[in-house]
Amino acid sequence: MNFRLLTLTTLTAAGIAGSAFAADTVKLGYQLPLTGDTAQYGQDFRKAAEIALTEFNAAGKPFKVEIVFEDSRSDAKEGTNIARKFVDDKEIVGVLGDFTSGVSMAAAQVYKDAGMPQLSQTASHPDYTKISKYQFRNIATQAQEGPYNAKWMATKGFKNVAVIAEQTDWGQSVVSGFSDAVKANGGTVAFSEFFNRGLKDYRSLISKIERAKPDAIYTGFFYEDGAQFLKQLQQLGIKTPVYSTSAAYSPKLIELAGGAAEGVHLTSNFLPTDPSPNVQHFVDEWKKRSDGAVPGQFPAQAYDAVRIMLAAVEKASPNPTREKVRDALAQTKDFPGVTGKTSFSADREAEKELVKVEVKGGAFVPVAD
Amino acid sequence: MNAFENAAPADGLTRRRGLLVPALILLLVFAALPALLAGFDKGYFYQIANLALIFVLLSASMHLVTGVAGLLHLGHAAFYGVGAYTAALLTSKLGLGFTVTLPLSGLVAALVAFLVALPTMRLVSIYFAVATLAIGQMLYLVMLNWVDFTKGPNGVIVSKGFELFGFSLSGRLGAYYTVAAVVTLSVIAIGRLSHSYYGNALRSIREDDQCADAMGVSTVRLKMEAFTLSAFFAGIAGSLWAHMTGYISPGDFKFSESILILAMVVVGGLGSLPGAVIGALLLILLPEGLRALGDFRNIMVGLVMFLSILLLPKGLLGEVSALRLVRRQLGAAWRNTGPANGKGEGIGWR
Numbered sequence: 001m002n003f004r005l006l007t008l009t010t011l012t013a014a015g016i017a018g019s020a021f022a023a024d025t026v027k028l029g030y031q032l033p034l035t036g037d038t039a040q041y042g043q044d045f046r047k048a049a050e051i052a053l054t055e056f057n058a059a060g061k062p063f064k065v066e067i068v069f070e071d072s073r074s075d076a077k078e079g080t081n082i083a084r085k086f087v088d089d090k091e092i093v094g095v096l097g098d099f100t101s102g103v104s105m106a107a108a109q110v111y112k113d114a115g116m117p118q119l120s121q122t123a124s125h126p127d128y129t130k131i132s133k134y135q136f137r138n139i140a141t142q143a144q145e146g147p148y149n150a151k152w153m154a155t156k157g158f159k160n161v162a163v164i165a166e167q168t169d170w171g172q173s174v175v176s177g178f179s180d181a182v183k184a185n186g187g188t189v190a191f192s193e194f195f196n197r198g199l200k201d202y203r204s205l206i207s208k209i210e211r212a213k214p215d216a217i218y219t220g221f222f223y224e225d226g227a228q229f230l231k232q233l234q235q236l237g238i239k240t241p242v243y244s245t246s247a248a249y250s251p252k253l254i255e256l257a258g259g260a261a262e263g264v265h266l267t268s269n270f271l272p273t274d275p276s277p278n279v280q281h282f283v284d285e286w287k288k289r290s291d292g293a294v295p296g297q298f299p300a301q302a303y304d305a306v307r308i309m310l311a312a313v314e315k316a317s318p319n320p321t322r323e324k325v326r327d328a329l330a331q332t333k334d335f336p337g338v339t340g341k342t343s344f345s346a347d348r349e350a351e352k353e354l355v356k357v358e359v360k361g362g363a364f365v366p367v368a369d
Numbered sequence: 370m371n372a373f374e375n376a377a378p379a380d381g382l383t384r385r386r387g388l389l390v391p392a393l394i395l396l397l398v399f400a401a402l403p404a405l406l407a408g409f410d411k412g413y414f415y416q417i418a419n420l421a422l423i424f425v426l427l428s429a430s431m432h433l434v435t436g437v438a439g440l441l442h443l444g445h446a447a448f449y450g451v452g453a454y455t456a457a458l459l460t461s462k463l464g465l466g467f468t469v470t471l472p473l474s475g476l477v478a479a480l481v482a483f484l485v486a487l488p489t490m491r492l493v494s495i496y497f498a499v500a501t502l503a504i505g506q507m508l509y510l511v512m513l514n515w516v517d518f519t520k521g522p523n524g525v526i527v528s529k530g531f532e533l534f535g536f537s538l539s540g541r542l543g544a545y546y547t548v549a550a551v552v553t554l555s556v557i558a559i560g561r562l563s564h565s566y567y568g569n570a571l572r573s574i575r576e577d578d579q580c581a582d583a584m585g586v587s588t589v590r591l592k593m594e595a596f597t598l599s600a601f602f603a604g605i606a607g608s609l610w611a612h613m614t615g616y617i618s619p620g621d622f623k624f625s626e627s628i629l630i631l632a633m634v635v636v637g638g639l640g641s642l643p644g645a646v647i648g649a650l651l652l653i654l655l656p657e658g659l660r661a662l663g664d665f666r667n668i669m670v671g672l673v674m675f676l677s678i679l680l681l682p683k684g685l686l687g688e689v690s691a692l693r694l695v696r697r698q699l700g701a702a703w704r705n706t707g708p709a710n711g712k713g714e715g716i717g718w719r
Contacts, residue, residue: 034663034664035664035666035667036667070660071660071663071664071666073667074620075620076614076616076617076618076620076621077420077621078656080416080420080614081413081416081417081420081657084411084412084413084415084416084417085413087412087413088411088412088413100620101524102522102524102616102618102620102621105524105526105616105618106614106615106616106617106618108616109526109614109615109616110412114412125523125524126523127523127526131526167513167514167521167522168522169521169522169523169524169618171522172516172521172522172523194514196513
């Protein structure tokens with residue numbers, strides 16, 4: 001009995017000590033691929049998160065925040081392991097990540113049961129936010145971007161379009177989101193096909209597209225695949241206009257595709273050339289840490305995601321809990337980020353402003369239409 | 370029964386000693402480990418334990434075909450995937466529970482394995498390995514691209530956890546005991562298969578299939594059976610994974626997973642079931658244990674694998690050297706069997 005009492009007191013004391021510590025430092029988890037096939041994205045996210053975190057901790061807030069980074073290798077096994085680990089750590093009040101929808105959704109099953117708020121900077125699977133009230137994302141979904149681009153192309157007079165996208169959950173949503181809108185606007189989808197990520201030879205796909213004689217091609221790819229596709233399109237001498245999504249918006253697209261990227265139209269919600277001070281501050285910080293390279297769309301989304309999470313933690317303090325952070329996240333409205341103003345809708349989707357961009361003279365240039 | 374009782378006293382001592390280790394392992398898996406897990410009460414440890422057990426089963430099932438029968442199998446993860454998808458689709462489309470999906474996952478994986486094995490079983494050595502690679506890719510691409518049926522890259526949410534005849538086992542300890550029981554029973558079955566006359570017949574194929582054939586061993590049929598059985602157990606593992614994570618997508622079953630399982634069998638030692646088990650534990654627990662090393666952990670895991678193959682070519686407990694097996698498998702393509710063979714020298718099929 002005495003022993004039990006002793007244990008109980010010790011535990012309580014430890015608990016008090018723990019919460020006293022928590023009052024000074026709040027912990028967040030970030031699961032992301034730091035190694036493996038998609039490591040380049042994870043490394044960028046970490047860099048962006050570190051910029052956001054350094055700023056936050058230097059701002060003289062009543063508490064400090066610590067982010068625990070864990071490498072998921074974009075592998076669902078590792079992703080769920082990390083999720084369990086984060087949930088076990090009682091000090092962690094919110095989680096960022098993962099990169100791919102697959103891993104984010106596998107981890108989400110754990111966060112759902114544990115009541116841990118999860119904010120992914122990139123998970124675009126239509127069902128991700130439907131898993132539970134704890135899943136948020138800071139990326140414009142294709143249900144939003146597809147109709148926007150369809151309208152843009154319709155105003156340019158492209159009635160008959162071809163659609164291609166990578167064979168991923170995101171690619172699926174690119175095609176469905178866009179095609180439905182094209183048909184609703186009275187246009188036709190002449191051709192639609194999926195390709196596997198990392199495809200090297202697009203020539204057969206391109207000739208199939210050309211056989212369908214579309215007015216324009218709408219594409220769902222990331223910069224690596226995009227650069228390959230555009231180069232081969234140029235080599236085959238095809239002049240059909242190409243439109244793409246914000247996922248292809250990366251300086252590396254122009255770097256890899258060179259002149260072949262010229263004239264590509266795409267949407268974005270982040271412009272490194274935007275003169276507003278917060279964007280310029282982020283771009284400067286990014287350049288300092290990456291040998292002068294300019295950040296793309298995804299690091300900007302990660303930067304904003306971390307800042308949205310930090311703002312939610314601040315709102316939930318003192319003594320933030322997972323539940324309080326979730327509620328604070330859900331209330332996010334017109335958050336002034338580098339990717340424009342972000343609000344979360346009732347179903348925890350990020351509502352973002354989109355910008356039209358064209359590649360001109362080796363740079364992304366915003367266009368009015 | 371009588372014969373057994375008569376035989377028992379003769380080697381009673383060795384028999385008793387032989388039972389000591391399995392008894393200790395059972396005690397560890399079903400008493401010590403759960404007690405420890407409950408003591409720590411960390412979801413993370415439960416997760417790692419369950420994941421390690423699932424890979425023990427995958428590694429053990431591959432042991433049967435690669436370790437014992439000596440067939441280099443490069444597409445094992447696909448059958449794991451077939452099992453997982455069977456469980457997931459039966460749950461999401463028909464609302465069936467784990468009690469039904471578990472055996473069905475194994476059976477469907479075995480059926481698929483049997484069908485694809487029909488045309489490939491006549492292949493030998495490296496040609497067989499390449500065929501299994503192709504089978505693995507083929508099944509992976511079906512999971513990825515048959516969007517109407519498998520939901521393709523969108524993956525499938527498995528809404529039901531573990532249960533037995535409607536009795537829920539989805540708590541932490543319940544899930545652990547379910548996984549542990551299924552894996553233990555399967556590993557015992559695989560152990561009985563590989564340590565028997567049957568296992569020895571499979572070993573004879575590994576050592577020299579032509580000789581085995583000449584001795585009257587039906588090599589094609591045995592290979593087929595080993596391949597199908599191994600897929601059955603991989604399917605069982607798939608069902609465990611699907612119900613454990615609650616969400617599966619084709620990425621969980623790609624080629625790198627096949628290689629991971631193969632690495633487990635090789636590091637543990639080809640032909641040894643305890644080796645396959647230890648290999649699986651090592652390659653699941655090591656990367657998790659090394660998380661503190663950050664970006665360097667994969668280098669460390671790679672180093673351990675490299676050193677183990679360099680210093681322990683037979684693996685930890687293996688019967689045959691992995692290098693020797695691979696060399697023979699690869700070499701068979703160029704082997705000049707001479708005029709005595711009459712026809713088809715160095716050809717990759719029989």
